[in-house]
Amino acid sequence: xxxxxxxDIHITVSEGxxxxxxxxxxxxxxxxxxxxxxxxxxxxxxxxxYFSGDTLVQGIKGFEAEFKRSxxxxxLRKPSVHWSDAAEYFCAVGSSYNTDKLIFGTGTRxxxxx
Amino acid sequence: xxxxxxxxxxxxxxxxQSMTLQCAQDMNHExxxxxxxxxxxxxxLIHYSxxxxxxxxxxxxxxxxxxxxxxxxxxxxxxxxxxxxTSVYFCASSYxxxxxxxxxxxxxxxxxxLTVL
Numbered sequence: 001x002x003x004x005x006x007x008d009i010h011i012t013v014s015e016g017x018x019x020x021x022x023x024x025x026x027x028x029x030x031x032x033x034x035x036x037x038x039x040x041x042x043x044x045x046x047x048x049x050y051f052s053g054d055t056l057v058q059g060i061k062g063f064e065a066e067f068k069r070s071x072x073x074x075x076l077r078k079p080s081v082h083w084s085d086a087a088e089y090f091c092a093v094g095s096s097y098n099t100d101k102l103i104f105g106t107g108t109r110x111x112x113x114x
Numbered sequence: 115x116x117x118x119x120x121x122x123x124x125x126x127x128x129x130x131q132s133m134t135l136q137c138a139q140d141m142n143h144e145x146x147x148x149x150x151x152x153x154x155x156x157x158x159l160i161h162y163s164x165x166x167x168x169x170x171x172x173x174x175x176x177x178x179x180x181x182x183x184x185x186x187x188x189x190x191x192x193x194x195x196x197x198x199x200t201s202v203y204f205c206a207s208s209y210x211x212x213x214x215x216x217x218x219x220x221x222x223x224x225x226x227x228l229t230v231l
Contacts, residue, residue: 004156009154034219036222041225042224042225043118043204043222043223043224043225044157044204044206044220044222045222046219046220049219090156090157102159102220104149104156104157104158105156106154106155106156107156
């Protein structure tokens, strides 16, 4: 079955520390992978996406993610977290042929301490 | 461009009442969808549409109806609200498959928080 797993429900980091949010997927076809961020009371905003090519992708707000096919992973990273990064982060998988079948993970809530 | 607009932002219903959540987009997107977001469950697809006059069920369609009479609008109807439908609802839209990678990235509305008592 197709699925996305975000094993960390809640992560707390200090401002300025590095961050890695984990995402593992199970998908039969070639996956298109996404990370979305949701600030409190807001809708979802696209951080970055991977379709093909370079497996290290850069997104907005200084985030990057690396696609590792052998590990079925698409982990999100940021070298230095800012207090404004506190939000909920969702990983999602789909394909260009099935936008209607975009599958979301359960999300990771990030808390940032000063 | 306004993007994806959802109304209302907040709504409280009593069990058995009906209501419609509105969703409109001004990007000429063919694909529109409704998700519900519940704690610990992520986003789950309720219904979607790939164009005017075409709708289909997602993962959790029971208790909800949709129609797509225009490209711009995709309302979600609750015919007889139940407490289990208490949730935050998101509408999202995109271009449908165009053969161009990246064209069909979803744009989300700000959400509608529904409470059913």
